Amino acid sequence: MADPRGFLTTRERELPRRRPVPVRIKDWKEVYEEQDLTVLRRQAGRCMDCGIPFCHSGCPLGNLIPEWNDLAWKGDWGEAIERLHATNNFPEFTGRLCPAPCETACVLGINQPAVTIKQVEVTTAEQAFAFGAVKPQPPERLSGKTVAVVGSGPAGLAVAQQLTRAGHTVAVYERADKAGGLLRYGIPEFKMEKSVLDRRLEQMVAEGTRFRTGVDVGADITGEQLRKRYNAIVLTTGSTIPRDLPVPGRDLDGVVQAMTYLPQANRAALGEEVPDQIVATGKDVIVIGGGDTGADCIGTALRQGARSVTSLEILPQPGMDRSPDQPWPTYPMIFRVASAHEEGGERLYAVSTSAILG
Numbered sequence: 001m002a003d004p005r006g007f008l009t010t011r012e013r014e015l016p017r018r019r020p021v022p023v024r025i026k027d028w029k030e031v032y033e034e035q036d037l038t039v040l041r042r043q044a045g046r047c048m049d050c051g052i053p054f055c056h057s058g059c060p061l062g063n064l065i066p067e068w069n070d071l072a073w074k075g076d077w078g079e080a081i082e083r084l085h086a087t088n089n090f091p092e093f094t095g096r097l098c099p100a101p102c103e104t105a106c107v108l109g110i111n112q113p114a115v116t117i118k119q120v121e122v123t124t125a126e127q128a129f130a131f132g133a134v135k136p137q138p139p140e141r142l143s144g145k146t147v148a149v150v151g152s153g154p155a156g157l158a159v160a161q162q163l164t165r166a167g168h169t170v171a172v173y174e175r176a177d178k179a180g181g182l183l184r185y186g187i188p189e190f191k192m193e194k195s196v197l198d199r200r201l202e203q204m205v206a207e208g209t210r211f212r213t214g215v216d217v218g219a220d221i222t223g224e225q226l227r228k229r230y231n232a233i234v235l236t237t238g239s240t241i242p243r244d245l246p247v248p249g250r251d252l253d254g255v256v257q258a259m260t261y262l263p264q265a266n267r268a269a270l271g272e273e274v275p276d277q278i279v280a281t282g283k284d285v286i287v288i289g290g291g292d293t294g295a296d297c298i299g300t301a302l303r304q305g306a307r308s309v310t311s312l313e314i315l316p317q318p319g320m321d322r323s324p325d326q327p328w329p330t331y332p333m334i335f336r337v338a339s340a341h342e343e344g345g346e347r348l349y350a351v352s353t354s355a356i357l358g
């Protein structure tokens with residue numbers, strides 16, 4: 001168990017600070033500052049090592065949270081990353097991007113703020129990388145079997161890493177020019193810098209995973225050809241077919257899907273030339289949809305220098321606390337302020353778009 005009295009002596013959550021808004025909207029770097037390790041370890045020490053750790057069942061990966069909370073509290077980053085990697089190939093991604101249903105399921109959350117599990121996760125990963133504890137793990141022997149993984153998003157990368165380490169010869173096919181899928185072209189740099197992704201890809205290459213980027217399976221190579229060449233194929237594709245909003249005015253100039261807008265912005269943020277890039281500079285922007293993708297668009301538009309940003313959410317504004325029909329340990333609909341919301345713009349609720357005029 002982490003600190004046996006930790007949850008009694010520290011009753012508040014302590015999270016890293018976000019960089020000041022006027023500073024961070026002038027660049028694309030990650031929003032959060034590094035957290036003092038003493039504070040982080042104090043938070044890890046609040047974990048009660050519950051007899052029934054509800055955080056386990058809240059986590060879609062079944063992360064062994066109390067085990068690595070204890071190790072993080074002790075500052076044993078080498079062991080902590082071992083336990084973290086036992087269920088999660090990429091804690092540096094989830095520790096930045098996951099909505100953390102483990103925290104809303106944390107037993108401590110019944111009568112005081114939950115353990116800052118997600119922050120412990122990302123810090124453990126970063127400490128482990130910093131101290132060289134994340135090393136390539138090539139297989140000791142090869143199985144002689146070959147596998148094609150189609151799609152290089154997080155699912156494809158995880159399956160490729162596991163199969164490579166098991167000794168199979170794995171090639172990951174990606175139609176974009178670089179691997180990573182949504183991690184690279186969907187998630188803005190201010191939420192996860194791409195150097196974090198590239199660092200993990202380097203480990204995978206060193207382990208023996210091969211990447212075939214710029215290959216569109218189904219167009220450049222057929223499924224039949226893949227089946228002839230490989231013993232097995234794993235399909236881990238995402239979808240670039242967006243959910244449309246079939247209202248009058250949808251076809252007007254300047255009405256674009258997030259997954260058209262965000263990848264262009266991500267490329268430009270990394271210094272790529274993007275022909276005919278859609279930019280929000282000097283424009284009045286409306287973001288339809290109040291979820292995470294909407295927040296990504298808000299943060300991106302503000303960094304591009306939009307004159308105004310208004311977000312429209314179809315549901316009513318949720319309350320600050322759990323409603324009775326969403327009790328602990330469910331993941332509740334409550335009012336949340338993403339970093340992008342803090343940066344500017346207006347949020348309107350209970351707005352259903354019936355037409356776009358222009």
Ligand code: SF4
Pocket residue numbers: 046047048049050053054055056065066069105106107108115117
């Ligand atoms: S539910 Fe919370 S307090 Fe209990 S083991 Fe998990 S993180 Fe620790």
